[in-house]
Amino acid sequence: xxxxxxxxxxxxxxxxxxxxxxxxxxxxxxxxxxxxxxxxxxxxxxxxxxxxxxxxxxxxxxxxxxxxxxxxxxxxxxxxxxxxxxxxxxxxxxxxxxxxxxxxxxxxxxxxxxx
Amino acid sequence: xxxxxxxxxxxxxxxxxxxxxxxxxxxxxxxxxxxxxxxxxxxxxxxxxxxxxxxxxxxxxxxxxxxxxxxxxxxxxxxxxxxxxxxxxxxxxxxxxxxxxxxxxxxxxxxxxxx
Numbered sequence: 626x627x628x629x630x631x632x633x634x635x636x637x638x639x640x641x642x643x644x645x646x647x648x649x650x651x652x653x654x655x656x657x658x659x660x661x662x663x664x665x666x667x668x669x670x671x672x673x674x675x676x677x678x679x680x681x682x683x684x685x686x687x688x689x690x691x692x693x694x695x696x697x698x699x700x701x702x703x704x705x706x707x708x709x710x711x712x713x714x715x716x717x718x719x720x721x722x723x724x725x726x727x728x729x730x731x732x733x734x735x736x737x738x739x740x
Numbered sequence: 741x742x743x744x745x746x747x748x749x750x751x752x753x754x755x756x757x758x759x760x761x762x763x764x765x766x767x768x769x770x771x772x773x774x775x776x777x778x779x780x781x782x783x784x785x786x787x788x789x790x791x792x793x794x795x796x797x798x799x800x801x802x803x804x805x806x807x808x809x810x811x812x813x814x815x816x817x818x819x820x821x822x823x824x825x826x827x828x829x830x831x832x833x834x835x836x837x838x839x840x841x842x843x844x845x846x847x848x849x850x851x852x853x854x855x
Contacts, residue, residue, distance in 0.1 A: 667847060668744070722841050723789075728789050729843070734783070
């Protein structure tokens with residue numbers, strides 16, 4: 626149980642275009658999801674907390690207009706990288722909150738390359 | 741920024757050897773400490789969520805201990821097997837995250853078990 630599906634796993638796009646990444650909870654309802662970014666040889670960095678039916682909460686230094694998050698249903702959160710630039714190239718991964726003292730449930734991640 | 745560190749960054753062990761690695765985290769504002777196992781091209785898989793000082797948890801050949809007063813946790817693998825090869829992540833879950841699991845991850849320990 627508690628499977629999170631993230632799509633796509635890899636995407637290459639041209640500079641200036643937008644890319645949408647989807648994170649779905651397949652067999653449970655996820656009120657809260659998190660989006661992370663990982664730079665090479667660094668840890669997973671929390672970008673934002675996504676809550677169903679409300680605006681996402683962004684961490685300090687994360688541009689909310691660059692990284693649009695929508696959590697319109699209890700099973701789907703999306704991250705859109707708008708007007709992507711090569712510096713946005715990174716690994717992005719989502720997780721669903723497991724609840725107090727429970728683990729997080731992760732997607733497989735998305736490798737974004739902006740050319 | 742919370743300081744969560746893991747050591748070593750990587751290690752190679754022979755099949756059958758036992759090994760351990762460390763996660764250090766802030767000794768104040770503690771709520772929980774997570775351990776995840778992350779294989780390449782897969783999603784991080786939860787191993788343990790630990791909340792009590794002195795706690796020890798076990799899952800097969802893998803076990804973990806927790807010292808919240810001094811801010812460290814050890815992960816042990818007994819009789820390492822090639823399938824144990826993965827990156828092991830710890831994540832610190834603080835008390836004051838507004839009720840959300842806004843964890844801070846370490847950079848991980850990459851384990852390679854040589855057959």
